[in-house]
Amino acid sequence: MNVIFLQExxxxxxxxxxxxxxxxxxRSYIQxxxxxxxxxxxxxxxxxxxxQKLTGQEWLSTxxxxxxxxxxxxxxxxxxxxxxxxxxxxxxxxxxxxxxxxVEIPYLTALLKEWQLYRQSLLFDPTIRELHLGxxxxxxxxxxNLDKFLEQLLxxxxxxxxxxxxxxAHPGNTNKEHLEVLQKHGFSRVSFGIQDYNPQVQQAIxxxxxxxxxxxxxxxxxxxxxxxxxxxxxxxxxxxxAHIRFTVNTTLELRPxxxxxxxxxxxxxxxGNGQRGFNDEDIPRGEAKRELYETAKTMLEKAGYVEIGMDxxxxxxxxxxxxxxxxxxxxxxxxxxxxSTSLLIGLGMSAISDSWFGFAQNHKDLSLxxxxxxxxxxxxxxxxxxxxxxxTIRQHIxxxxxxxxxxxxxxxxxxxxxxxxxxxxxxxxxDGMVSLFDHHLLVSQRGLPFVRNICMAFDLRMxxxxxxxxxxxxxx
Numbered sequence: 001m002n003v004i005f006l007q008e009x010x011x012x013x014x015x016x017x018x019x020x021x022x023x024x025x026x027r028s029y030i031q032x033x034x035x036x037x038x039x040x041x042x043x044x045x046x047x048x049x050x051x052q053k054l055t056g057q058e059w060l061s062t063x064x065x066x067x068x069x070x071x072x073x074x075x076x077x078x079x080x081x082x083x084x085x086x087x088x089x090x091x092x093x094x095x096x097x098x099x100x101x102x103v104e105i106p107y108l109t110a111l112l113k114e115w116q117l118y119r120q121s122l123l124f125d126p127t128i129r130e131l132h133l134g135x136x137x138x139x140x141x142x143x144x145n146l147d148k149f150l151e152q153l154l155x156x157x158x159x160x161x162x163x164x165x166x167x168x169a170h171p172g173n174t175n176k177e178h179l180e181v182l183q184k185h186g187f188s189r190v191s192f193g194i195q196d197y198n199p200q201v202q203q204a205i206x207x208x209x210x211x212x213x214x215x216x217x218x219x220x221x222x223x224x225x226x227x228x229x230x231x232x233x234x235x236x237x238x239x240x241x242a243h244i245r246f247t248v249n250t251t252l253e254l255r256p257x258x259x260x261x262x263x264x265x266x267x268x269x270x271x272g273n274g275q276r277g278f279n280d281e282d283i284p285r286g287e288a289k290r291e292l293y294e295t296a297k298t299m300l301e302k303a304g305y306v307e308i309g310m311d312x313x314x315x316x317x318x319x320x321x322x323x324x325x326x327x328x329x330x331x332x333x334x335x336x337x338x339x340s341t342s343l344l345i346g347l348g349m350s351a352i353s354d355s356w357f358g359f360a361q362n363h364k365d366l367s368l369x370x371x372x373x374x375x376x377x378x379x380x381x382x383x384x385x386x387x388x389x390x391x392t393i394r395q396h397i398x399x400x401x402x403x404x405x406x407x408x409x410x411x412x413x414x415x416x417x418x419x420x421x422x423x424x425x426x427x428x429x430x431d432g433m434v435s436l437f438d439h440h441l442l443v444s445q446r447g448l449p450f451v452r453n454i455c456m457a458f459d460l461r462m463x464x465x466x467x468x469x470x471x472x473x474x475x476x
Contacts, residue, residue: 029431029450030287034476037452038459039265039310040401041333042352042359043394044384045472048461054360054383060121062358062385063343067123070342074129078334079111080348082136082366085173089278090195090205090236092265094350094364095136104141107348108149110373114347115153117378128157129341131186132334133167140170143177150185159186164339166191166229171214179217179224190221191229191260196236197247204237204278211250218254227318228256234292235264235285237278244292248299258320259305259313260335261296263289263476290449290476309336309402310451329402336402358385389417389460397455404443404451412439417460424457449476 038045051058067073082096083103096103119126141149166189167182179190194214195207202208221228230251234244251259264283284292297307305313306321309329314320323329323338330340333352344354346362349369353360360383363369372379386394399406412418425441428434433447434454443451456462 029446030290030476032427032431033450033453034286034474035453036472036474037456038462038472040397040452040455041331041335042354043397043459044386044390044461045459046352046359046361049359049382049384051383051385054358054380054385056121056378056380058385059353059355059358059360059378059380059383062355064123065357066342066355072342073124073127074341074343075126076130076332076334076337076339076341076344077128077132078344078346078351079131079133080136080346080351080362081107081133081138081141082349083107083140084135084137084170085140086206088195088205088207090207090233090264093134093136096349096366101140101142104145106370108141108145110370111347112149112152113373113376114379117373117376118345126343126345128154129164130334130337130339131165134334135168137170137173138167139174139178143175143181146178147181147184150182154185165189168193168231169217170209171217172209174217176220176224179221179226183224183226188225189227189229191231191258192218192256193231194247194251195231195233196239196243197250198239198243201236201239201243204282215254218256227258228254229258229260230254230256231260231262232296233262233264234296235283235289237282239284239292241292241295244296245299248296252299252303255303255315257315257318259300260311261293261300261313262311263293285474286476293449307448312336324402327403331398331401356386357391359383393458393460396458400441400443400451400455400458404448406441408439408441410439420460420463421458424463425454428454428457 080094082094084095084097085099087095087097138146165182165185165187167187168191169178171192171194174190174192182190192214193207194209195205196202197211197214199208218228218230232247232251297313300313301307304316306316306324308314308320308324309331312320312335314324319338320329320336328338328340330337332344332354333346334344342356346353346360349362349366350364351362360378360380362379363372363381368381369379384390396406408418409415412422425434428447428450429436431446432444433450435442435444443454447454
């Protein structure tokens with residue numbers, strides 16, 4: 001058994017990219033690997049979390065374990081602001097559609113109560129090193145209400161280093177007063193949700209905003225000293241190569257420091273009719289969808305942007321590029337980040353927290369969230385306490401998603417877990433997606449588009465647990 005296994009392994013040791021057979025065409029890879037798969041903002045992924053009724057005490061025990069190990073009071077704070085005035089049919093986020101702005105103050109009050117629950121329960125006084133306002137539409141809230149909320153939330157907190165505080169913004173309802181209020185509280189980066197500039201695509205996804213609107217608010221942000229990010233999406237309904245070229249060229253005229261190029265995830269079984277503002281035949285798939293990404297990627301790189309991890313691009317002098325090159329890039333539920341605090345706390349409806357040793361998600365139902373907080377309970381819906389095996393696999397997947405490489409233990413050939421992973425990787429070795437140098441697994445240039453598939457080979461929960469249908473979007 002060992003002799004046969006080592007002979008099989010030896011084919012993949014110390015191979016360079018040029019030595020790997022290249023008999024398959026790119027379209028064959030897309031057909032082969034375009035399967036449902038997670039995006040790996042966590043491991044285990046949410047469908048495989050085991051604690052469907054995680055208690056506040058169980059959750060706090062994982063935070064205390066984190067603090068005892070790291071002895072650090074620094075945290076990342078994510079605040080979910082779920083309200084939107086209209087429904088964008090491409091969106092997979094947890095949101096609440098309303099034009100009633102009377103919901104603002106009760107919700108912000110609940111957030112402050114939840115934050116106080118943490119302040120009273122933790123063994124330490126947390127220092128917020130990273131803060132992100134996500135949605136929904138954070139700029140649904142009035143500048144005045146955001147100002148009062150942040151003043152109370154950040155009372156006694158030192159202002160952060162540059163770029164530590166950021167927020168998502170809808171160009172159509174963000175104004176200069178929003179920018180000024182948030183800047184006053186230490187925010188220095190804004191991410192504008194663009195998606196696509198073409199009227200036909202915008203009509204399909206119910207997200208109407210002109211290049212002129214985006215230009216106006218982007219310039220206002222930069223004039224105040226903000227660094228900007230633009231979120232684009234490929235694979236949207238009715239989107240063509242001409243559309244993606246126009247969208248990227250329009251984006252390049254404003255030259256934001258960062259650009260996210262997300263894959264449209266068509267998951268109507270999760271979001272119901274919210275993603276049915278178009279027909280299935282309107283959605284680019286497989287090879288056509290991948291061509292949209294490759295076209296945009298080529299244009300961005302030609303313009304000087306550096307590809308960072310999965311879906312992200314940044315200018316060469318941006319902090320995200322520096323972190324990627326220095327191997328200090330981190331990834332969590334807020335996306336890629338230059339900071340790796342050991343604890344992420346999520347406040348608000350459906351927000352997810354991460355203590356490294358555990359995950360906790362708040363109620364997705366707004367009324368249940370508000371009710372729990374009013375009763376001075378952590379508003380937890382579900383979570384997961386990681387096993388030692390989970391922690392090992394989590395680190396491998398994090399390394400692959402951030403650095404496109406990971407390292408097996410030197411004695412990995414004697415461990416059944418790694419032997420199983422190795423054989424699941426075998427098709428990816430044969431197709432030149434990964435190489436093994438000693439005990440270091442490296443993702444090749446060819447393998448970068450398939451990094452989610454590579455991570456799936458490590459996903460023990462997926463391979464040993466039940467495999468219900470309709471969990472994830474396609475990897476391509």
